[in-house]
Amino acid sequence: MGEKVVSYLWMLACILIATAGARDFDWNEAANEELSFTDCWTRSNPSKKSGFPKPVFNFEKENLSFKGCGNWYGKNDGKLAPWHVLLYRRFCPGVVLSDRTIITTNGNRCAYVLETFKETQEKITIFGGECADKRNEDTCYMFRGLLRQRVIIFPNHTHMVLFANLSEVIDVKKVVINIGSFYSQSIYLWEVDISLKFTPSLQPACLWNSGNENDHVTEKFYHTNVKVVKPNSRLSSDFLQEEKCFEDSTVKKWQCDLYGNSICTDFGSKIIATNRGSFLFIERRGRFYLRASIGMANEINNDILAWLDLVPYLRRIVAASANLAMMPEIPDLIKKRIDFGATQSFENCGRQPRRPRSRRETDDKAPAGGFIVGGRNAVKGHHPWHASMSRETNLGVNIPDFCGATLVTKTTLVTAAHCLVGNDGPRYNISELYVTLGMHSSLSENENSRQYFAVLDIVVHPNYTGGFINDIALIELDDEVEVTEFVRPICLWNSDHDLDKITNRTGTVVGWGHTSNQTYSDILQRAELKIVSYEECYDSKKLFFSVHLKPRGNFCAGFIHNNTGACKGDSGGGFSLYDREPDLHFLRGVVSLGRLRDVPWSSEKSCDPKFYALYTDVTTYMQWIVENSPGINKKSPLS
Missing domain, CATH: 2.40.10.10 (Trypsin-like serine proteases)
Known part of the structure; x- marks a missing residue:
């Protein structure tokens, strides 16, 4: 019970210090109002009930967000999930989306990295792929190798600089997207100008390529660890219906907003302690697709986790990512047309003269x-x-x-x-x-x-x-x-x-x-x-x-x-x-x-x-x- 109180206090503190995305929040009302799980789900998930359209990345059979994405070679041999990288050693876990883009959440580790380096301009080291020398901590961390790429954030907070082999300076940009009602639901997209070189141990994950209608009924969700702790480095959970997700719970209004567009899973106590900054995947035909993320304090109770479904925000994520593209939406056709009558829009309009053509x-x-x-x-x-x-x-x-x-x-x-x-x-x-x-x-x-x-x-x-x-x-x-x-x-x-x-x-x-x-x-x-x-x-x-x-x-x-x-x-x-x-x-x-x-x-x-x-x-x-x-x-x- 004490741990639960600490968790909620930490979440409240994080939200209080956040300014982005919380302008329309009425703290007095939220502090005094409690909702049943039914009222909360109705309030926070109106769009989810009608589903979201299928994103189209290309018109090939598998509709992949990035060529060859989602492959996990040797996944049954204790190999690392190849899309995971770490920014600044022990702080910020991310997922590779393309050869130029890394996605992270604002979990406490990544939020600390971002805010710290906005002020200090210190270097951010990226670790990913397999270590060349596991005994050398300067080139290896959590079984991941140094990509020999570092990032500096300037005081204006608008650009970063990537140092390749510590000599060549190349401009890159950082994009922050606030996609929820609160700072705790933000994600960060980091763009590098030097394309990542993919190997069997460093691969991009696929972005979700289907709609969300009824997929919760049949899909199994996977949480892939940043660190290999045992030969099978992925944990699975079935989707929990909203009744189970908020079972025997009353939810305060500020919590309910936090759980908008949620996917609920039950991994037991296996990842509760390390869920900050994590991502949820679905495997289909051997490929892994990114489906949801966790920022801060998304534990409900009884080891149940509420994940932010990324499907509603895929278009914004792709638009802010380097070397990713999505087919623009085709709006409904406006069938009404203007009747100009027998004379067309202008009398004798659109007629060419009838003359012989010269050579x-x-x-x-x-x-x-x-x-x-x-x-x-x-x-x-x-x-x-x-x-x-x-x-x-x-x-x-x-x-x-x-x-x-x-x-x-x-x-x-x-x-x-x-x-x-x-x-x-x-x-x-x-x-x-x-x-x-x-x-x-x-x-x-x-x-x-x-x-x-x-x-x-x-x-x-x-x-x-x-x-x-x-x-x-x-x-x-x-x-x-x-x-x-x-x-x-x-x-x-x-x-x-x-x-x-x-x-x-x-x-x-x-x-x-x-x-x-x-x-x-x-x-x-x-x-x-x-x-x-x-x-x-x-x-x-x-x-x-x-x-x-x-x-x-x-x-x-x-x-x-x-x-x-x-x-x-x-x-x-x-x-x-x-x-x-x-x-x-x-x-x-x-x-x-x-x-x-x-x-x-x-x-x-x-x-x-x-x-x-x-x-x-x-x-x-x-x-x-x-x-x-x-x-x-x-x-x-x-x-």
Whole structure:
């Protein structure tokens, strides 16, 4: 009984000294209120009852978070669980997740390491894998070898420095995630810039790769020891139903919050004394998957432990980890679409002129634009909705064609928000901007097809905060365009919004972008690009698209196998699809983001045609476009 009191006092003291994540806690209320286990479970686990979706790391059969993860070679021969490492000798046990990431909890040992070294800047030694010399304490601790990598935390608490072989200094970063209501539920992710070299005794554990629906009924949970104490270095326990977990207990409200999203196990007294900073694993088909963690003071009673289920937080863990990626979630489809009526969004929109093509205008051997990698010269007048955005500074410097845009009414164009707004606000004064429509050759200023306009206003999507998410904006011209053979609005999308319905279809992008040899195209370029599924896009470059792909908000297109794609130089231009039945062109996307690559012997960046480019999906923003674009036809009022 005395030990139990000490345990609770220690837990209370730890929470009292913590500041992170405890702002909304009412101590007076918590001190006086007790809950039954039923009330506690209802309060702390509402989301758990409905389950969490299956995380997708890749589309291979085993769906592994890191290649080859979860293997425990010689696990029945008394070998160490190979994912365990120790930071700063006797203090902080962690688990390797990738060749660059180690996860620890804020158990008393790791919290002490973190706080101490924030202040002292002393070195943190990492031990992992098998010892080369078990008699040498400087290179071996708890049967683990020195990885010859050390960490220093600077006073600003934002960076660490990794010393490789005590000579080369390399920047690394530390990430702290508070994922519970209290400091006691925090985890730390440590990133190293020198990739760990994996051996049979040093392997990454897998992150959980399934949902949590009903898995507690059938799964067996394993606690793998940091130190080998006997030949079988893993202990197992069945999941305990909540009735057993809180049996004969009353739980104070502050304790209940601590046990939110819990997994309860009964390992007896075997790990109670050493559970701080521990992790819980599930074995499936010979691989071990990280499922839950323990911070401080998670003992309930009768040797029962409450573990924090990590499934709800996997996306945040992966996002903060180096060399780990997860497929972005695909939101439910917004099925409602705007009925523009028989005349489409604008009368006579989306029509190309019917003229014979000249040999010169369709020369397939023309140099490809860097934005339209692998493109060709466009036919004059065939993209009458495409506009060039330029800038003339107060000093008289002309900066032409810095972005593209697409005409949708006589006064409104759709473009990319990042063309006009940066992280610190507007990039340019509106008075400096002008728009050119009907241009085919950027050098032939006497083209009689051209129309020039000043910019009256810019409307940026309200959810745009910089970068490439919600990357869409509208430009209002100071006067109406004259609809001609060479200047005409495109039709707004009026079909099903589901991307699956147009996957593998080919769309068109045009522009005067940067060429592959770092020059600009004189003639408007065009390219035909294939729309790919969210899954194919993500799987092509997981680390890149796990960050930048936002299903329903944008989509991917290109031909990466024959080096045809979109990139820098003409962001904001339109991605159009042609429907043969009405013989019209429709705006489906806005050029948003392409990946760049270094150019040898140059400080410039060039387009990387081996990556798909991202296009803002206008169907997600259709109501906003219509509400902010005077002159659009609509059969019925917007609701």
